[in-house]
Amino acid sequence: MKKTLLFNILFYFVIISFLYSAGETSFNFLKISQGARQSGLGEAFTGVADDVNAIYWNPAGLAQLTRQQVCLLHSVWLVDVNYEYLAYAIPVIGVGTFGIYGTFLAGHITITDENPVTGQYIITDDIARASDINITLAYAKKLSEIVGDNSVFSDMYAGLNINITMENIYEDTGNGFGTNLGILYYPRYQNYSFGLMILNAGIASERPTLPFAIKLGFGYRFSFENILSPFTDEGYYKFSENDSALAIDLIYYPIEQTTKANFGAEKYWNLNKFHSVAVRLGYKFGSDLGLLAGLTVGAGYRLTLNENFQFDFDYAFVPYGDLGESHRISITGKMFGPAETNYFENKEEAVKYYKEGYELLYNKKYAEAILKFSESLKRYKNYAQAYMGMGACFLRLGKKETAKKVYELALQNDPNNQKLKEFIESTKWDIK
Structure with missing residues (x-):
């Protein structure tokens, strides 16, 4: 009897399992990152989640979207496998944000047979194929639309997704169902955010389990x-575009009892109002393939x-040490609405904040007043009176240059204020 050898077709699934430390789990292709931007960031996106790919990274982030978005990615993976x-x-205004994504991973190889008499391997005309398919549905909502704007939960977003997976390796198949839960905390008028994600809280048939994980971003x-x-001092009144x-x-x-850390950074340059370019750098700590294998650009x-x-x-370029590298290209369209912002x-x-600041200024609590005027400007960046109040505080603190x-800036936002103009021109600033 001939022994059918499927070394190559199984090899790339072994690679997937090895890359993602999946000795005890199946469906490990679910750990392959979605989006070239996210790959370039070292797969650190749970606490950002600000585009359509949040469906995968943290579905709660979908609630940030103000317009429709679509993303298409092609990845040349290892061993000539396409992803x-x-x-x-x-x-949907008043309802929430809905999302869907699908992935397809496929490869094939010619089957070789061992001749029982000679022991030699013969290439046949038969083809062995393997594939993974995943479809995920997601929903997210701003909690402020439920609890109001004055609750401790008003700056939080919640979301979940449901994924259905189908894995086929030659004559072996497996199906799975998983649920991912996400929370994002992104305070208005602030630059920081936190995300929490519980991945694959589901079951799998014909496979041990889906890869379960908890992520904090x-x-x-x-x-x-x-x-x-x-x-x-500029931080109180100068709010540049991020x-x-x-x-x-x-x-x-x-399940694997391991903890890993990912880090990413990106920088955009605006060439003009139509064109921008970006560079990204990331690192995935804990790679089993060497130091350079954790680097992403x-x-x-x-x-x-x-x-x-x-x-x-x-x-994105993602190296895997001696196993090779992966090239990922994606196109994301953002349409039919204004750009996302936290302002x-x-x-x-x-x-309200201006009045509180003015009262503190009147009571000579200048440092506290500056904080109130700053909060006022975060909510209305062209508020000339708030600039004037802050200028008065800095002047009384002896910081004449800042004042x-x-x-x-107050005059820029109120150019017809003749008294303010005369005050600026007549004041002896004594700035060296």
Whole structure:
């Protein structure tokens, strides 16, 4: 009797299991990252989750979306295996955000037989195929739409996804069902965010289990050119557009009893109002394939047609040591709505903080007043009176140079204020 050898077709699934430490689990292709941007960030995205790929990384992040998004990814994986990914998300006002994605991983190899007489291996005309298919549905909602804007939960987002998986390796098949739960905390007017994700809380048939994991993520957005502003007086009144991000993920696999950490950073440069470019760098700690195998690099190009249409073209290079490397390319379209932001103009709250700051200024509590005026400006960045109040505080604290800058910002936002203009011109600033 002939012995059929499927070494090659099984080999790439062995690689997948090895890469993801999956000796006790099946469906390990579910750990393959979705999105070239996220791959370039070292797969640290749980605490950021700000685009359509949040369906996979943290479904709660979908609630941040203000427009429809679609992402298409192609990855040349190991051993000539192709990996395809398509995702779509749509926010529905008053209801929440819905998302769906599908993945397809496939490869094939010619079967060889062993001749029982000679012991030689003969290439046949038969083909052995293997494939993995996953379909995931997701839903997310802002908790502020449920509990209101004044609750401790108002800055939180919650989401879940349900995935159905089908795995086929030659004549062996397996099916699985999993549920992922996510929470994202992203305070309004702040640059930091936290994410929590429970992955694959489900069951699998004809396989031991789905890969179960708990992820904790942190994200921080900032302006690279003004990175030190938060540590200086400028941080109270200068709110630059964020063009950079840092992200950290901690992942715990209870079944494998391992903990891993991922780190990522990205920087955007605006060439003009239509074109932007980005670079990304990431590192996945705990790789079994050597130090360089944890390194990831990426690049991106953003085309902004207008405020309602934007397209991102992203690339990532992910090495796997002696096993080779993976190239990932994705296109993300963001359509039919304004860009996502954590800035929400609220003049009513701005006036409230301004009045509190003015009272503190009147009582000579200048440092506390500056904080109130700063909160006012975060909610209404063109509020001239708040700049004037802050300028008065800095002036009384003896910080004349800073005071002058703030007063000039007040004048920029209220150019017809003749008294303010005369005050700036007549004051002896004595700035060296």
